[in-house]
Amino acid sequence: MKDNTIIEEAIRLVEEGHDVTLPAKGKSMLPFIVGGKESILLVKPDKISVGDVVLAWVDDYRYVVHRIISIKGDSITLMGDGNLAGIEHCFFKDVKAKVTHVADSKGHYRNLYSKKRVIGAKCWLWLLPIRRYLLGIYRRL
Amino acid sequence: MKIKEGFVLREVCGDNVVCSEQLGHVHFGHMFVTNETATFLWQQAVKDGAFTTESLVSALCEAYDISEEQARKDVSAMIAKWKELDMIEE
Numbered sequence: 001m002k003d004n005t006i007i008e009e010a011i012r013l014v015e016e017g018h019d020v021t022l023p024a025k026g027k028s029m030l031p032f033i034v035g036g037k038e039s040i041l042l043v044k045p046d047k048i049s050v051g052d053v054v055l056a057w058v059d060d061y062r063y064v065v066h067r068i069i070s071i072k073g074d075s076i077t078l079m080g081d082g083n084l085a086g087i088e089h090c091f092f093k094d095v096k097a098k099v100t101h102v103a104d105s106k107g108h109y110r111n112l113y114s115k116k117r118v119i120g121a122k123c124w125l126w127l128l129p130i131r132r133y134l135l136g137i138y139r140r141l
Numbered sequence: 142m143k144i145k146e147g148f149v150l151r152e153v154c155g156d157n158v159v160c161s162e163q164l165g166h167v168h169f170g171h172m173f174v175t176n177e178t179a180t181f182l183w184q185q186a187v188k189d190g191a192f193t194t195e196s197l198v199s200a201l202c203e204a205y206d207i208s209e210e211q212a213r214k215d216v217s218a219m220i221a222k223w224k225e226l227d228m229i230e231e
Binding site: 005006010017018019020021022023039 | 153154162165166167168169170
């Protein structure tokens, strides 16, 4: 099965009202989501705001699971926590699911929006100018 | 033997897949793609509620034109796989 087909099937199930756990891929959400080792829990995106991690169809050509960094009217800007540069754009209708929890390889789920992680995510955004070095250190750990 | 609660056969991306589905939660990391025979055996096991190797062998021989020996081989392999994936219980 191709990635997009699996993602679209997951979106269909979310729209049907299921919560869906999907294995995460890639490094674009480090250090909050570790692709290849962890899974993400997707739910219906009933209420979304800045700081939320969402599955969205961006720039009219691909799906990403990234964090919302700004909302202006109907326009949403996203960025991967593990990216050093590069943002994506979409509209509210393109947000297909919200990621609420991350599961580790043992199946233990952690809330992505606990007070500690919300503060951590905000600090991580402020630290963007030195993110390159922090990610370098993280990858060596 | 019987199938554990929470496992559901559904069509995902055109394939028949048994997935872990509990309280409206579908786990894409816990999926088992099934071929035609495996799908038939799963459906038969669900229909029977409680099943044995013999009951599935008999159903498989009735549905398909195969020898009892081949059917027993297929059913045993399938049950071993279900056990390995912790999908069934005694």
